[in-house]
Amino acid sequence: MTSEDFIPARLRRLWGRLESSRLGRPAALDVNRVVTASVEIADRDGLGGVTLPKVAESLGFTGMSLYRYVGSKDELIELMADAAMxxxxxxxxxxxxxxxxxxxxxxxxxxxxxxxxxxxxxxxxxxxxxxxxxxxxxxxxxxxxxxxxxxxxxxxxxxxxxxxxxxxxxxxxxxxRAEGQGQADAERDYGRALVRLVEPERFPETARLFSSTLFEDAPSDxxxxxxxxxxxxxxxxxxxxxxxxxxxxxxx
Missing domain, CATH: 1.10.357.10 (Tetracycline Repressor, domain 2)
Structure with a gap:
């Protein structure tokens, strides 16, 4: 038993400690390609847009074929997060x-x-x-x-x-926010609405907050x-x- 045997498979993949192909020829697919394609999809569609079938399709493979390179979708996300950082x-x-x-x-x-x-x-x-x-x-x-x-x-x-x-x-x-609305305008609208709803008798400190100039102070530009x-x-x-x-x- 070697020291590598004590390292879980997912960590070996995360650190690139992969066994070489026993057949002596390069694999048609590898972990790095899978991760790179997944990050590209996430950059475009968000994390929710990453699915194993979609990743496989972008690489010209079937979804099941990816399980030879990543153990699960959770592991794929872990690999993606580290690569993307x-x-x-x-x-x-x-x-x-x-x-x-x-x-x-x-x-x-x-x-x-x-x-x-x-x-x-x-x-x-x-x-x-x-x-x-x-x-x-x-x-x-x-x-x-x-x-x-x-x-x-x-x-x-x-x-x-x-x-x-x-x-x-x-x-x-x-x-x-509403389409085209900036943060400063959103904060101003928020303050102007809440100052009419927050009752000083019930929320004395919060009423003082909304009566202050905090939400009006941000420059319009x-x-x-x-x-x-x-x-x-x-x-x-x-x-x-x-x-x-x-x-x-x-x-x-």
Whole structure:
């Protein structure tokens, strides 16, 4: 028994640890081709548009033939997600706050290009080579702090979870708006409607919120992207402020 025997088949496929063809000739199909075709479909039709028959048809094969290369659709999605994330760019490590901010914004850029990635179910910790590369980049940023491993992983999980949810929310809100309506106009309409419905006697603090100028302050010419950037940055700064407090307590 070799060390490879202890690695599940799905992880061997995820890391490209595949056995060569016993027949000595190249296979007509391979895992990389299946994954590449699947990612192309997801980029075009979203995650819901990826089915084994559709992937097989795009490659000129039958749906059943794909099971020789991926064990299930769930495994295919895992392979797709890792491939679609790609490897992270160079992340600065001289300052933890600047580094984590860059790490978060670079992930966000990937998810904006491929919003279907935010719909991939989380079935476990990072396992693929590209996901591990992103983890490595984040751990390198935190390497100069005195955080233990649990704190480092906790910080990265918190930030990456925030990135996913913020991009997913942005996508959902964009889909829910009336055609041609921008984020600033949608927020203004929302505030003007709710201020008439929220009763101060029942919801005193929320009524104060809708009576404020918050929903009216966004410039009419503000782009959806600039509003999303401001909202994302605010939330990220709140998280990083909390990390700073914990780092100070740890004496880092």
């Amino acid at each position: 790609g490897t992270p760019p160079s992340i600065p490590t001289d300052d933890w706050r600047h580094g984590l901010r860059s790490w978060a914004f670079e992930q966000r850029a990937v998810f904006h290009r491929r919003p279907w990635l935010t719909r991939v179910p989380t079935s476990g910790p990072p396992s693929g080579p590209n996901q591990i590369a992103w983890m490595e980049a984040g751990l390198a940023v935190l390497s100069r702090t005195r955080f233990d491993w649990a704190h480092k992983i906790g910080v990265l999980s918190l930030i990456s979870g925030y990135v996913v949810q913020s991009v997913r929310l942005y996508s959902d809100l964009a889909e829910g 503000a782009s959806d992207a600039s509003i999303a950037d401001a909202d994302f940055t605010l939330g990220l700064d709140l998280i990083l402020d909390g990390v700073a407090v914990r780092i100070e307590r740890s004496g880092s």
